[in-house]
Amino acid sequence: MRILIYVFLGLGMFFGLLGNLGVLRFPDIYTRLQASSKCGITSLLSILIASMLIKGITPMSGRILVITLFFLITSPVASHIIGKRAWEEGLIPWRRKKPGKKEN
Amino acid sequence: MINVFLKWKIVRVILTSLYLVVGWILFTGNLAPFSIFLGFTFSFSVALFTYNIFIEEREVARRALLPRAYLLLIYLGVLIFKIYLASFKMVLTIITGDINPRVVHFRTGLRSEVARVILANSITLTPGTLTLSLDQDHLIVHWLNAKTTHSHYAGKLIKGSFEFWLKKIWI
């Protein structure tokens, strides 16, 4: 049980760090949004699952469950709203240049 | 004689307040009678104002609001497992930096609004895809490692088994 808690806490910090690296590294809004939505959700989910495992079945665990469900619903919606705003503003998605084609 | 619309309004109010009461009991974790009485009172008074936003009029039916719960729980478990898989793939992509992003459009065959929203959220949480716009049944999806831009095949590859299971849960 204790090893499981350590694994989840470590996964949370690992994904948080890598998600930030992706946000700093990718070239475009949409790709950055991909990195932040996946890794951000996973890092918070791991930490919440670890704290639920620490507390066992108590009233505090129920509250953490409510926070988890709320976050699982709203976080994709928030990234969807940001993506929709960028799409409606007309920002052009980044595309990989083909190696044989001439650039202009 | 009771009006038909009034009957469905009462059903909507009661269903909304039941959802709120379940949230209240989970959050307080306190089964004292005074707490539960307070929860029912506030849930009912909030439901009186918000039933029209929470449940649309044409959505009210037994299958649209109370789907097969056990299948929904299994779906949630599978979804959490898939989120972890997706994050590991995302970490690999971040480290190697090998991306080929495209934007694809496709349609979905789901009827219920709640099922469509859950499909869009599931697509956002699976590897390399992000829902940009959801308009009626038309989805615009940004795809990180695009294999094809054809609408039909892209839809088949991205939706995968989600649509099949959601159809089983919500029709």
Add this chain to the structure above:
Amino acid sequence: MDLNPLVLDIVIFALTGISVISMVRVIIGPTTEDRLIGLNLVVAQIVGIMVVVAVKFNRSIYLDVALVYAILGFVSILAIARYTGGKEVQK
């Protein structure tokens, strides 16, 4: 479950450092959307810090704070995305 209390301290400090890193994107981001992405990450990590603090000190009042902070972060991101920017966005 009784853990070594040092572990939760390490988690709190690490999450604080990670949220400082994600503030970099908020500061240097060229467009408003980049800044919103950074803010979304910061909100998630602060909710994580709140929950870990509540577990460490065994005070459940921090969980209420965490839930309210999550709701406020969501609503503020929605409001910023909706009411700033060009005319064609503000329909």
